[in-house]
Amino acid sequence: MEKYAPHEIEKKWQQKWAEEDACRTEMDPKKEKYYVLEMFPYPSGNLHMGHVRNYSIGDVLARYKRMAGYNVIHPMGFDAFGMPAENAAISHGVRPADWTYSNIENMTRQQKEMGLSYDWDREVETCRPDYYRWTQWLFELFYKRGLAYKKEASVNWCDTCGTVLANEQVIEGRCWRCDSEVHKKQLSQWFLKITDYADELLKDLALLPGWPERVKIMQDNWIGRSEGLEFSLDVPALGEKIPVYTTRPDTAFGVTFLALAAEHPLVAKICENNPKADEIKAFCEKARNQSEMERTSSESEKEGIFTGLSCVNPFNGKEVQIWVTNYVLAEYGTGAVMGVPASDQRDWMFATKYGIPKILTIQPPGRTLSLDEMTEAYVEKEGSLINSGRFDGMEMHDAIKAIIDEAEAKGFGKRRVNYRLRDWLISRQRYWGAPIPIIHCEKCGPVLVPEEDLPVKLPENVKFEQGAVSPLAQCEDFVRCTCPKCGGPAHRETDTMDTFICSSWYYLRYTDAHNDQAPFDKDKANYWAPVDQYIGGIEHAILHLLYSRFFTKVLRDAGLVNFDEPFTNLLTQGMVIKDGGKMSKSKGNVVSPEEIIAKYGADTARLFILFAAPPERDLEWSDQGVEGAFRFLARVWRIVLPFAEIVKAAADHYDVSALTKEEKELRRILHVTIAKVTEDIEQRFTFNTAISAVMELVNAFYPFQDKEGVNPGLVREVVLSLVKLLAPFAPHITEELWSHVGEGSVHAQPWPGYDEAAMAQDEVEIVLQINGKVRDRITVPAGLDKQAAEKAALGQPRVQQYTDGKTIVKVIAVPDKLVNIVVK
RNA sequence: GCCGAAGUGGCGGAAUUGGCAGACGCACUUGACUCAAAAUCAAGCGGUUUAACCACCGUGCCGGUUCGAGUCCGGCCUUCGGCACCA
Numbered sequence: 062m063e064k065y066a067p068h069e070i071e072k073k074w075q076q077k078w079a080e081e082d083a084c085r086t087e088m089d090p091k092k093e094k095y096y097v098l099e100m101f102p103y104p105s106g107n108l109h110m111g112h113v114r115n116y117s118i119g120d121v122l123a124r125y126k127r128m129a130g131y132n133v134i135h136p137m138g139f140d141a142f143g144m145p146a147e148n149a150a151i152s153h154g155v156r157p158a159d160w161t162y163s164n165i166e167n168m169t170r171q172q173k174e175m176g177l178s179y180d181w182d183r184e185v186e187t188c189r190p191d192y193y194r195w196t197q198w199l200f201e202l203f204y205k206r207g208l209a210y211k212k213e214a215s216v217n218w219c220d221t222c223g224t225v226l227a228n229e230q231v232i233e234g235r236c237w238r239c240d241s242e243v244h245k246k247q248l249s250q251w252f253l254k255i256t257d258y259a260d261e262l263l264k265d266l267a268l269l270p271g272w273p274e275r276v277k278i279m280q281d282n283w284i285g286r287s288e289g290l291e292f293s294l295d296v297p298a299l300g301e302k303i304p305v306y307t308t309r310p311d312t313a314f315g316v317t318f319l320a321l322a323a324e325h326p327l328v329a330k331i332c333e334n335n336p337k338a339d340e341i342k343a344f345c346e347k348a349r350n351q352s353e354m355e356r357t358s359s360e361s362e363k364e365g366i367f368t369g370l371s372c373v374n375p376f377n378g379k380e381v382q383i384w385v386t387n388y389v390l391a392e393y394g395t396g397a398v399m400g401v402p403a404s405d406q407r408d409w410m411f412a413t414k415y416g417i418p419k420i421l422t423i424q425p426p427g428r429t430l431s432l433d434e435m436t437e438a439y440v441e442k443e444g445s446l447i448n449s450g451r452f453d454g455m456e457m458h459d460a461i462k463a464i465i466d467e468a469e470a471k472g473f474g475k476r477r478v479n480y481r482l483r484d485w486l487i488s489r490q491r492y493w494g495a496p497i498p499i500i501h502c503e504k505c506g507p508v509l510v511p512e513e514d515l516p517v518k519l520p521e522n523v524k525f526e527q528g529a530v531s532p533l534a535q536c537e538d539f540v541r542c543t544c545p546k547c548g549g550p551a552h553r554e555t556d557t558m559d560t561f562i563c564s565s566w567y568y569l570r571y572t573d574a575h576n577d578q579a580p581f582d583k584d585k586a587n588y589w590a591p592v593d594q595y596i597g598g599i600e601h602a603i604l605h606l607l608y609s610r611f612f613t614k615v616l617r618d619a620g621l622v623n624f625d626e627p628f629t630n631l632l633t634q635g636m637v638i639k640d641g642g643k644m645s646k647s648k649g650n651v652v653s654p655e656e657i658i659a660k661y662g663a664d665t666a667r668l669f670i671l672f673a674a675p676p677e678r679d680l681e682w683s684d685q686g687v688e689g690a691f692r693f694l695a696r697v698w699r700i701v702l703p704f705a706e707i708v709k710a711a712a713d714h715y716d717v718s719a720l721t722k723e724e725k726e727l728r729r730i731l732h733v734t735i736a737k738v739t740e741d742i743e744q745r746f747t748f749n750t751a752i753s754a755v756m757e758l759v760n761a762f763y764p765f766q767d768k769e770g771v772n773p774g775l776v777r778e779v780v781l782s783l784v785k786l787l788a789p790f791a792p793h794i795t796e797e798l799w800s801h802v803g804e805g806s807v808h809a810q811p812w813p814g815y816d817e818a819a820m821a822q823d824e825v826e827i828v829l830q831i832n833g834k835v836r837d838r839i840t841v842p843a844g845l846d847k848q849a850a851e852k853a854a855l856g857q858p859r860v861q862q863y864t865d866g867k868t869i870v871k872v873i874a875v876p877d878k879l880v881n882i883v884v885k
Numbered sequence: 886g887c888c889g890a891a892g893u894g895g896c897g898g899a900a901u902u903g904g905c906a907g908a909c910g911c912a913c914u915u916g917a918c919u920c921a922a923a924a925u926c927a928a929g930c931g932g933u934u935u936a937a938c939c940a941c942c943g944u945g946c947c948g949g950u951u952c953g954a955g956u957c958c959g960g961c962c963u964u965c966g967g968c969a970c971c972a
Binding site: 233274275278279282283285287289305306307308309320363387388389390392393394398399400401405406407408479480481599602603672673674675678679680681683685686688689690692693695696699740741744745747749750752753754755756757760763826827828830832833834835838870871872873875878879881882883 | 886887888889890891896897898899901904905908909910911912924925926951952953965966967968969970971972
């Protein structure tokens with residue numbers, strides 16, 4: 062017998078599969094489909110262990126589902142636009158396209174070396190004109206539906222990347238990609254109106270029982286729905302009204318000031334003819350220059366300036382001072398807030414600092430607060446109203462309703478729902494992205510590039526320089542054009558789209574990757590999509606996973622797809638860590654997949670990574686664990702091959718009743734294993750326990766290699782099942798072994814079924830407990846009833862020893878498990 | 886501050902419905918094979934105690950429910966992750 066030599070085997074079968082197009086799938090409405098998708102990678106140049114883990118999990122599912130009889134689509138592609146390509150252009154002078162395509166080539170080679178069962182014919186690369194043509198087409202669709210607009214706004218700007226960022230891409234005030242501090246800039250930018258779908262995006266989380274709870278909670282928090290009252294306060298001196306939003310209308314009688322955001326539009330008018338105008342303007346300027354971190358940290362100082370003006374609280378007619386502050390957010394609600402120091406901690410701190418009065422309007426149940434003794438605001442949502450005129454004594458939740466009703470009845474306010482979610486800022490002042498297909502005409506304003514002129518291709522004659530403005534804006538040939546509407550001189554939009562747009566619809570393009578008439582054919586998309594099982598990192602919990610949901614809903618409303626949600630089930634895999642931390646170049650703890658595959662082969666790499674931890678948890682890399690996985694595969698090799706002749710000669714059907722006791726036990730273990738592996742893959746995704754079950758089967762089978770005259774029918778059953786059970790995890794070695802024992806490809810075999818009857822035991826060991834402590838074990842016939850088990854237990858000498866001279870209070874018997882005797 | 890997840894041998898982990906804690910693997914120890922080593926095969930492997938059996942202790946901590954708790958309930962502690970002036 063030859064030794065297990067993974068490299069020859071793997072290369073051989075990878076070639077064969079490629080030649081035979083083994084993973085190619087076609088739409089077939091008669092067959093039930095299954096869509097397995099792993100998040101497509103950014104072409105950084107090399108696969109890392111996180112990719113290996115992601116793809117190994119997906120490949121097990123894809124291969125299993127194929128064997129289970131589904132028409133499986135399992136595609137791969139590249140999320141190929143983005144900053145690093147442009148940075149390479151700046152620092153190394155390579156063209157972003159060349160850099161990207163050579164990385165894709167290398168990573169594709171690495172993916173192929175892993176033996177992943179992708180239908181490469183469906184591959185998409187988002188930076189190719191035949192893909193971004195349709196990204197642009199979809200932008201136009203959004204535009205026509207009123208979901209894309211350009212507006213001047215205070216936006217997040219990253220100096221290092223030289224571009225604006227979406228809210229979702231700012232993490233603790235820093236850029237998600239380069240970690241440099243983000244600051245606000247007033248710019249005119251393109252947005253997608255995701256807020257139009259805020260309510261549905263929130264509500265439909267309920268349609269996703271197959272998503273991890275924490276991802277749904279994160280999206281829920283991010284959307285941040287709140288219900289409350291919007292009402293206006295008159296400013297008699299200006300003849301204006303200031304609308305405010307509050308979730309605590311019950312505290313409306315406690316308002317002692319009105320707080321405006323420094324960016325509030327009314328600030329300019331307040332400054333007209335105002336003796337404090339210079340001071341106010343200086344304050345606003347200072348607030349605007351504070352970093353995101355300084356302004357949004359809850360610990361930072363609340364500052365403000367009195368405008369000298371007042372407005373009127375419509376609920377009680379009282380005058381309240383108008384202040385401009387640094388802690389009210391311009392973008393949320395109305396950019397103005399009613400200040401209630403007694404019921405809001407921020408307002409409390411602000412009022413204390415500036416000597417603004419406080420009025421207590423809520424008393425908690427069971428105790429009496431007084432302002433003199435309070436050191437902080439009472440913010441609990443419990444209690445009843447005081448100092449609130451006609452609402453005094455009312456329970457606060459009832460008061461919320463009553464007060465909103467009154468505001469609506471009197472016409473100065475209305476019920477309102479607010480979201481934390483903001484519209485998606487999609488403009489990027491960068492080159493390597495899909496150009497926004499808009500032409501700016503002096504006469505006609507912004508005009509869509511006609512559909513037949515798409516794609517708006519990226520020009521190639523551009524310069525890349527550190528710190529320069531977008532290369533596209535400097536490219537005269539690109540910028541200058543004529544208006545499609547009036548034919549007059551015009552200029553192109555030079556911003557490109559956020560790459561998250563490209564990745565918001567790629568899973569649909571896979572269903573019809575070569576279509577040059579439409580982004581995808583409706584029937585094909587509706588057959589294959591939604592994705593049945595999506596697998597990827599938790600880092601996309603909000604970003605990509607929220608954007609894709611938004612896209613899907615818009616496409617549904619446009620009649621392009623007939624489902625509400627893109628990803629029916631989601632599995633968020635844990636990180637691969639080593640020495641307690643995430644693998645990273647800076648920590649120097651990186652293990653390269655290429656090295657591992659070169660040393661042990663892809664099957665070992667896959668098996669280790671699937672065995673070391675359940676998919677959702679972080680996985681600690683262990684070089685010795687990899688050795689163990691390799692040893693196991695070699696063990697399988699050694700147990701299967703010597704039986705090849707027997708297996709080939711034996712018949713499929715054999716007389717089970719003729720098996721010896723040991724043989725029968727082996728067959729029992731086999732069927733238990735099949736059931737266990739099937740359940741673990743199908744329902745729990747616990748590949749670690751599935752693999753351990755196969756190891757136990759191999760351990761049970763091992764002694765049989767030395768035995769004479771083992772039943773050939775049983776040997777055949779065990780060997781063929783074993784190879785099939787392991788096939789999704791280690792596709793190459795199993796294919797090689799299959800070529801010695803079976804016909805065709807193992808991956809085209811039906812998944813083995815199990816026989817409940819074979820799983821049954823004749824005898825079982827039960828535990829005998831005295832007061833819950835295990836004192837003995839006995840073997841009894843399976844299915845022995847309670848009385849008989851009890852009797853057998855009480856007859857045991859060890860049991861008698863413990864019960865002797867004591868009173869038996871109670872006996873609990875659980876058939877096939879235990880007998881517990883309670884004594885006193 | 887709010888929300889969430891987790892805490893089990895030397896290590897990764899298992900115990901799916903409240904019923905034998907530690908499956909499987911790694912590491913380690915011993916034996917076989919070998920001139921020797923590696924590989925392989927066989928056996929052992931939570932702690933205290935013991936020649937051995939036995940016994941006692943043991944799933945972050947304190948308490949509760951139960952014949953029986955890693956699992957359920959109440960109260961903490963620690964670690965990690967997310968959100969964080971959203972009115």
